[in-house]
Amino acid sequence: MSAREHRSQSFDRDDECEQGYQMASLGQSTAGSRTTSAANGYAVRGDARPQSSPSASPLSSSFSIFSILHPSPIALFSLSFFLLGLLNNALYVVILTSALELLPQGVPTGLVALANIGPALVAKAIWPYALKGRVRYARRVWACTALSTAGILVVALVPTLGARLVGISMASFSSGLGELTFLQLCTTYGVVRAGRGVGWFASGTGAAGLFGAGAWWVVRPLGVKGGLGLLSALPLFMAASYFLVLPSVEQLRDFETKAVFAARGGGYQAVPGGEAADDDDDDDDHGQEAGSDDGRQDTASGARPSTTIDSMHSSSAPTLTPLPRGLDETIPSEHKQVRLSFNDKLALLRPMLLPFILPLVLVYLAEYTINQGVAPTLLYPVPQPSRHLLLSWLIKKLSDYYPLYQLTYQAFVFLSRSSISLLGLPPIPKRLLWMPAFVQVGILGLLASESVYAWFRESLARSLCLVFVGIEGLAGGWAYVSVFYQIGTNQREAVTTSRGVDEEGVESEDDEVAQADLVRRGQEQEFRVGCVGVGDSLGILVASLVSMPLQLGLCDAQVSRGRDLCRQV
Template identity: 35%
Template sequence: MALPVPGSPAASWAVYRQKLITALEGQNPRVLIAFWLFGLINNVLYVIILTSALDLIGPLPKALILLPDILPGFLCKLIAPYFIHHFPYSLRVLICVSLSSTGMLLIAVSPPSHNPVSIAVKLLGIMMASLSSGGGELTFLALTHFYGKGSLAMWSSGTGGAGIVGAGAYALATVTIGMSSRTALLVFATLPAVMFVSFFLILPRDALETSSDLRQRLDSGQDESTEEQEAFLPSHSPSHDDDDEHGISQIDISTALTASASSITPLTSKPLHWTATLHSHLQRARSLFLPYMLPLLLVYISEYTINTALFPVLLFPPHSPRTPFTHLRSHYPTYSTLYQTGVFLSRSSLPFLRIRSLYAPTALQSLNFLVLLLHALYDFLPSFWYVAPIVFWEGLLGGLVYVSTFARIAEEVPRGEREFSLAATSVSDSGGILVSALVSMVLEVAVCEWQVSQGRRWCRMVKPAG
């Protein structure tokens, strides 16, 4: 990947601004707004739950929150792509809104104590929100297939924005304003309504409804006229021109990102038996593993092990020159906000930056994990200000791999397989988070005990907000 030299004409803001204008040129603003809000709301509750982990379960391992926050969504992404196409998008959205709202209310209204009953109720609410987030991600990623260029870019940017909004808003509410965690969670429980408004009122659904009508007629075995089917054929196929001297394809990335509704190509006018369809999907999923799914899986294992096992123990003594904070608990939400800021910036970089190798940033993420783990054990970084940029860099790498993975799928996978491929690959990030949760259950406790044995008792002195 060739990057423009800093300070060169290719690196100027005018060039970047023109690339953004070109990428979004001719797009319906309602589509762009709707997909940005889809990404924002679908992920924001997940981020809020992780950021509030310290306040929800106190001294227990934070992976106890991460595990129910990811496992239902992971199972949904693993299984649902093989049958979810039988359910209309409108029903999927209604289910996601209902599950996420109910789950957040359960978390917020459960007693603030850390007794087993209270924690069980909170975990039930977290699992409902997780199921909604997993179903929402594979739904909206698949939905980008039916809309014009830019929908995937806006979805990715929205998911990155969810990190800043979620982590930043919770830190602002509980650290700066001084709200109780319960009050803050009650306020955030209203956010799923935005997803409802985005789908039913903001998003133009003509393209989706037209495509669904054609699919239903094809599934029922009705023949279509040649003229009608030609209306659903792609008007052109994206070529794979060599990158120009600045690493940007001569064909605009957003043109190749998603197929519009007019790109749906009916492969046959006769329905396939469900076993044949399942076998076809499994074959497609196997071909996605090495180039797309594995690097996404590995980068998420590294970064979420950092977030869950190491953030709670990357502490510095309050009221000292080593940290700007007067309370130990302020470190955790601040790290989350820094990480999510990096994620947002990199997930919003699609119109400007492309990477071909997904494994290089994955290796760098593993290096981040190693450096922060060694610091948690041996305390060699002088202050918070040395940890902060590493956490920010961690977010940049994770977001870059995420958006680049789905951009490459949208570029390289044939149009007829793209909707399934986008949805199926989304299981990789959840799989990585699931593995990291299992590792973190042990690692956080082990690192904390090591720190205490070395005379650094800060991880035992953190007090959650009320």
Template identity: 30%
Template sequence: MGGCAGSQQRLSDSEGEVSAPELRPILLDRQGAHWKNVIGFWLLGLCNNFSYVVMLSAAHDILSHERTSGNKSHAVLLADILPTLVIKLLAPLGLHLLPYSPRVLVSGVCAAGSFILVAFSHSVGMSLCGVVFASISSGLGEVTFLSLTAFYPRAVISWWSSGTGAAGLLGALSYLGLTQAGLSPQHTLLSMLGIPTLLLASYFFLLTSPEPLDPRGEEEAERAARQPLMGSEAPEQQSKPDSSTNLSFQEKWTVFKGLLWYIIPLVLVYFAEYFINQGLFELLFFRNTSLSHAQQYRWYQMLYQAGVFASRSSLRCCHIRFTWVLALLQFFNLAFLLVDVWLSFLPNIYLVFVIVLYEGLLGGAAYVNTFHNIALETSDKHREFAMAATCISDTLGISLSGLLALPLHDFLCHLS
């Protein structure tokens, strides 16, 4: 009996020795799939916003060459915001009926179209069409890719957010660098047609299929700690994510009401943020520096984008659950800078540099933490819809700020 037991023990040990090497290829495959997915989402975030940033800069250049009035710049802003706003408003209602691949194709084609239209533009109308195409590409892409994160591990949300932050910084730097190196705006734009191609390649060739390789261990470990947005979350709803087509209107409305806890703070953060950017940046002018007015404005934009990139990449270091705090801090920034525009009490531009960098940090942190919290606190069944519905927050905040910031900017200019 002892020999038999010893044989069985050795057999069991030998089976364990054999099974470990057999598991290694599976683990390596999963690790490889993880890195392909997070890099893929980082590139998707970069490409989705990169085209938008570069094209807008070029459109403003072309409009200035056309010697257009200030009202035309307002037209650029409207062409920039309105198509994205319409897409994000309608997305939760019916966009999920269209498969992901056609949506990504449309987004890529619109991005390429925006480059081509602005590059060959000889009129304000054609330039504005390019702005509209870029807005459609960016809005449709953001809704699509954030909804797609519902079918992947939650880590991809942080990587997507980091990519979108990098787009603002790299987009502005690349356009500025290439034009200053001697390329014409037209050739600069045409040289960037590879960006939409990279977007399509990242989606169709880099991302893996989420179903066979999506590791569930992380989700099982965190599930007990979830505080769902919906109190009636049932265990059977927490399997793999389902398509939003299975949700009734009543379910969507219930989920949306729960999302307001995160939507409202993000709207407020972006309202205050873009009120500063659109209404106050040009008025924060210091004469006791070697920087010209245009150079000061460019430094404000660059530091803001650097702050956004840093905080959108910071989720692993810092997770903020109560995003209302970020909204309050951003409104304090707005009030402080508005008083300085009125009274000019700050002694030098470097204090404004610090505040603008801080403004970008708050805005980026609000974005990445909002979507991360929603991913944690919605059931798998509702996550795709929740991501699409929350996308409206930033665009709505920007639109509302534009309605107030532009008239205020003109009013303050008349006073000075």
């Protein structure tokens, strides 16, 4: 069997295992899939049983295998990525929510927004290109934890404006690097599991909006020093989610394989080659080294996990030796040398611009221009209980409008970013990823014209504004999760730039070259996910710059037409 065939089979193996698990969970497995599974060397030792039987509901498929006392690896995988998204982004929201109390009187809150997004953009724009070779995930997680904690403590303990802006910038850089890191981490679990990881991570980032705002209101009575000092512990829980909760590839494969066999009648039969599947070690090339580099423990067995390119595990390709587990020194020197050049990265970037990056930039440019520039001017007289019972309970004064818009927005962002993980909805197809951007631009124009001309019927204006803000949140969140899901699950679109690999149709006889190519393909996939992350941050940064003059211009236009509510807030 050629090295190219080995590579093709090894990229498919774990994905078929996961797909087989999903089919078994839905009661849809067939004899054909059973044959495919056996041919790929799936094996189960002993008489172990999966911990529970997944149900057929999309919403419950992840939670039906979760128990409080004995959570399955699938549940832990989903939970860990949800927590990573939640805790990585929560402090970003906390800082924006507390902006007025962090700055001296008269200093525009836009300064906080700029310090809170600029460094994150720098991290996402530069880090994927500056990185040489593999991603060392354990080191990155520790670095993000330390930087974020230190940044928030500086904001909490040092009252000067300059120091607080520096602290906010530190936390922002950590948040941007953390988001980049965890999205890249999803790709090391294989194509199908990458989709699950991206879905749950996106859901966590959506929940961060609600959690962060709520957390600040809870600790607000303690003041900036006490409240932010308490919240500075959040990054430690993020590190715990990575090191203590996130399962290894071996655990996931084991559980999925057992679940497939159990769903097919409860019989377990060893398949030739299965032992190799159990004993193969993961390439630690992606940063989860088993030595002193990584302290994360296998959550079930206590063994050190190694999560990297799933394709390195192939019992059907016994001549393709996986990279060894262990300290960095045990990795063959030729694999240490595998790295993408700047030209390689540009070759990967070009096909990503039009279908993925530019739509994300436009979505977030329009979205945050609405939130920061238009929404503060969408003001109406305080509703009367006789005509607007619910709204009159929520809005007591003019300054209540903007927080209500933001709460509505955050709730719908969480809903849309959870569309894949919680609701089981499909992502937006690649060819339609521009549609949310067009929707956002349309809503921006609509609400800006309402701000100036007040052409909504007065009795419906408040409700219509809330509806459009909700649609804005849905469009933005769905675009985010769909873009990263499409990239994370389309591994075969990656451009192979390895110099040691023959062109299409020419077989390489050197398994070492084939093995190095697998490592390279993993780095390509990590870069593809990483380079797209700049899109949302760039859109937010430009929106922050545009929104300040836009808000002033809209307010002036209202005053010129005899409406001065924006001056009364």
